[in-house]
Each structure stands twice: as structure tokens, then as C-alpha cells.
Amino acid sequence: DIQMTQSPSSLSASVGDRVTITCRASQSISSYLNWYQQKSGKAPKLLIYAASSLQSGVPSRFSGSGSGTDFTLTISSLLPEDFATYYCQQSYSTPYTFGQGTKLEIK
Amino acid sequence: QVQLQESGPGQVKPSGTLSLTCAVSGGSISSNYWWSWVRQPPGKGLEWIGEIYHSGSTNYTPSLKSRVTISLDKSKNQFSLKLNSVTAADTAAYFCARGSVYSSKGVYYYGMDVWGQGTTATVSS
Numbered sequence: 423d424i425q426m427t428q429s430p431s432s433l434s435a436s437v438g439d440r441v442t443i444t445c446r447a448s449q450s451i452s453s454y455l456n457w458y459q460q461k462s463g464k465a466p467k468l469l470i471y472a473a474s475s476l477q478s479g480v481p482s483r484f485s486g487s488g489s490g491t492d493f494t495l496t497i498s499s500l501l502p503e504d505f506a507t508y509y510c511q512q513s514y515s516t517p518y519t520f521g522q523g524t525k526l527e528i529k
Numbered sequence: 530q531v532q533l534q535e536s537g538p539g540q541v542k543p544s545g546t547l548s549l550t551c552a553v554s555g556g557s558i559s560s561n562y563w564w565s566w567v568r569q570p571p572g573k574g575l576e577w578i579g580e581i582y583h584s585g586s587t588n589y590t591p592s593l594k595s596r597v598t599i600s601l602d603k604s605k606n607q608f609s610l611k612l613n614s615v616t617a618a619d620t621a622a623y624f625c626a627r628g629s630v631y632s633s634k635g636v637y638y639y640g641m642d643v644w645g646q647g648t649t650a651t652v653s654s
Contacts, residue, residue: 423591464647465626519577
């Protein structure tokens with residue numbers, strides 16, 4: 423299985439801040455990387471696929487980059503509704519493994 | 530738009546079988562999508578369990594492969610998860626999801642774009 427490692431595990435930030443979350447794959451996955459947002463008690467929501475393509479309806483303050491083994495999710499200016507847990511997932515090969523998650527909290 | 534809804538017993542006895550169903554509305558399960566199950570133990574991260582294509586082709590995570598079956602019921606427009614020989618470690622929220630294929634710069638990518646709300650399954654005697 424491909425292991426996905428996110429950092430940091432948790433992050434405190436303020437409304438208006440720019441934040442970056444990192445995801446590293448245990449082997450090259452090209453651009454087969456998704457990002458999801460999960461709010462407490464809710465289902466995950468697909469934000470980004472193919473490492474940098476914004477899912478329809480997702481605000482442009484979210485962006486993704488990277489290829490190979492190293493990827494980032496950036497939120498350019500945090501809004502109150504962005505405080506949630508974020509997961510990366512590789513779709514290079516099954517099983518489609520997730521990172522352990524990054525919890526974004528209000529400072 | 531397509532909606533997914535999980536259902537099933539909230540409690541299962543140890544060594545028993547967990548059976549969940551995901552009803553698909555607003556679209557056909559025979560469309561070109563992968564239909565998936567993901568679980569999340571309390572307070573922990575997401576674990577991909579497996580998926581089934583409308584043709585019946587399946588993929589499972591190796592750690593659960595010996596205990597899991599995902600199947601389609603096209604007449605009811607739903608798909609199901611069965612997990613055998615459950616233990617307390619199988620206690621989790623279970624989500625069903627639709628896997629879609631996206632084209633970007635001539636390459637095809639995969640992402641789970643529609644999710645059910647999730648259902649909690651507790652393994653307890």
C-alpha cells in the first residue's frame with residue numbers, strides 16, 4: 423500500500439490567514455492526489471482532484487500543487503467556515519489510502 | 530442531483546456480520562461510476578474499504594479483503610457492504626461514496642465526489 427503522511431497534524435490559525443498543509447506519498451503518485459474537507463459529524467467533501475484541479479463549486483481560495491511525492495493544499499485567506507479537518511488521498515492505485523488528517527482550528 | 534443514503538443496523542454482535550446498504554437517488558447505479566465504501570473509527574481518520582463498478586468489478590483494501598464483500602442491486606438502484614467476523618475494531622462511521630473519473634490534460638483521474646451522510650455501526654455484545 424502507498425502510505426500518505428500529512429503535516430502538520432493540527433494547525434491553529436486566524437480568519438484571514440493563509441495556511442498550507444503538506445502531504446507526502448511513500449512513492450511517486452504523479453498527480454493522482456485528492457484533497458477532502460471534513461467538518462465535524464459530516465461526510466468528507468472533495469475539494470481538489472489531480473493535485474491541482476478545483477472541484478466544481480469549491481471556492482478559489484483553495485488551491486493545490488505538487489506532483490510525484492510532495493503536495494500542498496493552500497487556503498489563501500481563511501474564512502470561518504474553513505475550520506475543519508483536511509485529508510489527502512492518493513488515487514494512483516488501490517487501496518486508495520488517505521493521510522491521517524490535518525485539523526485546522528481557530529486561534 | 531445524485532444523492533446517497535446509507536442504512537443498516539446500528540449495532541452488531543462480535544463475530545457477526547455487518548451489513549449496510551447505500552441507496553442511490555437522482556441517478557442510475559448502472560452509470561459509469563465506481564461505488565465505494567469508506568469508514569472512520571471514532572476520533573480517527575478515513576479508511577477506504579473498497580469499491581464496485583457497474584460491471585460488477587471490485588477492488589478491496591488488502592487488510593479487509595478476506596472479510597468484505599461489496600455488491601450491486603441494480604433492480605433497487607443500491608449497493609451493499611458486508612463485513613464478516615466483526616470485532617470492536619470495526620466500530621466506525623461508514624460512508625458510501627461515488628467515485629468519478631475526471632479528465633485533466635488528457636489524463637484520467639479519480640475522486641469521490643458524492644457522499645452519503647454516514648451511518649454508525651457499533652460492534653458490541
